Amino acid sequence: MGKYNESLRKRLLVAFTAEAGERLGNLADRLAMATPPVDPALLETVYREIHSLKGASRAVALGDVEILCQAWESLFARIRKNQQEFNQQHLELCRQAEKMLHHLIKHPDAKAPDSLPMLCIQLESDSLATGEPDASATFPQEEAASDSAQVLEDSTSPLPPIGPVNSKRRLKVDVTSLDTLLFHIEDLQQSKLEAVQTHSHAEEAANNFTEWHRHRHNIAIACRQIRQQSEHLKQAIPDEQQTLLEFSDWVIDYLGQWEYRLSILARNAEQVARNIATASEALHLEMQNVLLLPCNVLLEGIPVMAKEIAQASGKQINLTVEGDSLTVDKRILDELKIPLQHLIRNAIDHGIEPPSERLVAGKSAAGILSIDFSQDDASRFVITISDDGRGLNADKIRNKAVEQKILNEEDASDLSDQEIYHQIFNSGLSTSSMITDISGRGLGLAIVRDNIEQIGGQVQLESTPGQGTSFSMRLPVSMATFRALLVKVDEFIMAIPAQAVIRAMRLPLESVRTIENRMTVTVADRVLPVWRLAEILQLDGETERRISGTRLQTVQLYAAGKDFCLQVDEIIDDTEIILKSLGPQLIRVPNILGATQLGDGRVIPVLNPQDLYQTACATAHSSITMYSEEAPGQRSKILVAEDSITSRGLLKTILENAGYEVTTANDGMEAWSMLRQSDFDLLVSDIEMPHMDGFTLTDKVRRYRSLSSLPVVLVTALQSPEDQERGLDVGANAYIVKSSFDQVNLLNTIRQLL
Incomplete structure (x- = not known):
């Protein structure tokens, strides 16, 4: 065919890159999670993806990609033909091929890495199982076809038979278009609420005519009596009265018409509100179905990330996923990507132990990291991330919280281990002794809780030392309304x-x-x-x-x-x-x-x-x-005599909260002066005060004629029977000890005395 249309190739390349990116992401995650013996269904999936990429790369003239896919297909064809077991070496080789393929697609116009020929030789070598590449194997020299219309069939590695075609047809749509559509549907939802409100107002206006009916009846009777009296007396009705009678008749007729119109308007408003609600709910439901995506979308890239973090930390993990077919609102899943990444990083870096430590503890060398999705009820679901690692160290968290002044020592010692575990959600709290590019700053779990609560979710955790930790996030299925x-x-x-x-x-x-x-x-x-x-x-x-x-x-x-x-x-x-x-x-x-x-x-x-x-x-x-609702002038006035600023302020706050008008004195002498100058309904006094103590003040009150009936409550730290008896002897009505102070007891005592 003629010269290749470069403009067309560029457009095809953009589409190919997007499609290949999705396919490679799926491949990378599946390969990262795989462990021998590999599920045959996984091998079948990888085989199909490679074949599809090979054909697509040929259409955009990416020869290196096609050559790599051809060699990779040869590996699977040989395994199927010889009925070989897919071992760990095969798995590692596939992971290398995936990374190489990702590089070639990401840089389509760059020179291929020097390691590409050797990788292709290893993929095509029959001696792969021994780890010794066949020296006689040669780098394939086949050139990719330059004509996008040319389609070559591969006779050496036939495509496995295709299963039944999914009857559901799918169409890729720009996310911004969905967002715009969702915005308009939410506007319709708002219109539904407004229509309901309009119907309510119209119905209320129509119902208000019930009161008018009573007045209309009385007015009609009065008008009839005036006319009958005028006929009986055979006298003409004065012009002023006649005008009022005619106006009354007009008003009765006019308001009757409006009553009918409002009843019609209320019925129409109800129908409109019902129609808008029906259309709104239908569109909303369909839009929710469009936005519902399987939870496995949330896991894209997670297995690869987990495997890389484990390798960088010198650890081994087996990642398992359950229930990822559960469908959830895309907007919820978008908000969960960052929290999920933080939890996975923490589980590997803090939870899973190194292989040597795990073996000593009687565990397998590879830690188990599981992600489970489950439906909680019709409107909520739960994601659980758990590991079988070392678990949380309550004492370490408790000491760190005290050190960073998140808790004081008394509060920290009173909290149970489970309550202490939740302190790790505080920003800045980390038990890691070293800050790395993975963790150690104490921000990850704070971000997790913030993001989860931002979308109406809750986070709970459980941990058992030596057995592992589990984080559960309870979340709404949808966030439209x-x-x-x-x-x-x-x-x-x-x-x-x-x-x-x-x-x-x-x-x-x-x-x-x-x-x-x-x-x-x-x-x-x-x-x-x-x-x-x-x-x-x-x-x-x-x-x-x-x-x-x-x-x-x-x-x-x-x-x-x-x-x-x-x-x-x-x-x-x-x-x-x-x-x-x-x-x-x-x-x-x-x-x-x-x-x-x-x-x-x-x-x-x-x-x-x-x-x-x-x-x-x-x-x-x-x-x-x-x-209370009584006027300010009728509120009871209480004088508080207390030399301690803290105690004086506390008593003032308690009494004012109870609705009393409170005045304070710094000691007994000042209180005695104020009692003689102003009227008070009750005195609350400490005993140990400078200048004049509470006993002396109470005795003076009882001896002063105009104050002799004033109720006195002593609130003091003195708790001996002798002090209490002396207080009653000088005339105190009540004696309350501060060590057993209860504000309810104080308020009840004051109410009884007043």
Whole structure:
């Protein structure tokens, strides 16, 4: 044929490179996971892939690629003809051939490596099993055909018989086109929510005419009575009354027409909402099916990476995969690539032992690394990465956490081994004594947890020393839509992803306590920190927030591996939302995951629970003042006499949280002066104070006529029976010892005295 069309060749080469890349990636992973005896089905797959690559390379005039594939085919043809066992040498030779093929395809116009002829000789040599290449073998001199239309049949290595053709037809589509289509479908999902909201408003407007019916009836009776009275008296109706009667008749008729129109509008809105919902759900379901990919897509390149890391570390591994045919949303799989790579690196570098160490421990020389995919329920699935290595060292992690001040020694010693294991998710914590290009910086597992929680998943781990470690990631199957809890904070409506919400609660005042100047609540026998969401998001400049009523509206969340509570002004509803990104200009906004549009058109932020916890930990103490609905002037006034700044501040916070108006004095003398100058409803006093102690202060109060009935509560470190008896002798109404201090007991005592 005529001169080869270079322009056509370049276009064909682009297509060939893309196709060959997919085929080689599949080959590389399969060969990396293979161990003798090799599954015959794997050999058949490799044989077919090589044959397909040989034919495709001939079409784009890549002679070196065709020659290598020809030699590689010869190896498989010889093994099949002689019924030889595919051994470890064959496997290593195939891996070398795959790497050489990858290089030739990646650099199609470069000169072939000098090692190519020898590799082809080894592939074609009959003495491969002995490891001695046949010296008489010659490098094949066959030239690749230059005409893309010419197709040559290989008579020396026939293609194995082809199995049944898959009835499903597939079409390759640009990912950006799918993204655009998905964007429009999400817009339709939003229209569905808006249509539902419109129907709700129309139905509400139609139902409001029920109230009008009652007034229309009364107006009609009044108009009829006026006309009957005028006829009875045979008097003309005054012009003003006649105008009102005519207007009433017109209004009744006009509103009757609108009632009918609104009822029709409500029915039509319902039908439109139903039609949009049907179309939206159908498109959404079909799009989900399009986006559903088998989990083996996630594993592309993982076996090769694992094998290379093991070789670089002087270790041996056998990688097993189960359940990778499970289908999951492509967007979820895309987000899992980096976490999976980190977990594989950690398992090989930290978990799997060197062969010599494993043999001493009674294990096989090669470590077992398994990846298992399983369906958890209709909407979630689980990925489990486990190894049979040395497991986690709780003492080593505990010491490292204390050394890096992630935990103090007391907390670290109180935690169980399982709780200590979860500390490895903290950024910067690594038990590795050396930083390498594989691990040692303490960032990998922190990234894993962050990425998993970002898409609504959770990570759990289990480890047994000497037996291995297992990481389980529970994840949503799809991320097109998800539910969120709508809350109101300082007149702003916000959404919290439902995946992070444990429960929404209205807590009584008695469950709110102050520990180390931090607000806490007790939920299911667990003490959890509680922060004001408005304070975390800096929606106001106040350091205190007064909450009306006797109950606190809170949301318990789980994020960053922690349970915590957020106080909000109002819990509105649990609803379905469509999460939208903030655009390229706002790729990363602290505390904000994205945005969503409500059915009424309002755009609200979707909060990031993980960021909220980290921001909350960095904020100053949160003070929430609870008060009843009574006017400020009617609130009980309490004077606190305490010389310790810490104790004085703690008592003030507790009492103000309970809704009391609190004044403080630095010692007994100052308190005595303030008692005579202002009115108070109760005195809380320490005993050991400078200038005037609590016993003397109480005695003076009882002897002063205008203060003799003032309730006095002594809160002190003195706990001997003699001190308690003296306190009661001088007139104290209650005696509370600080060593057994309970704020609930204090508040109950004060309520009884007031």
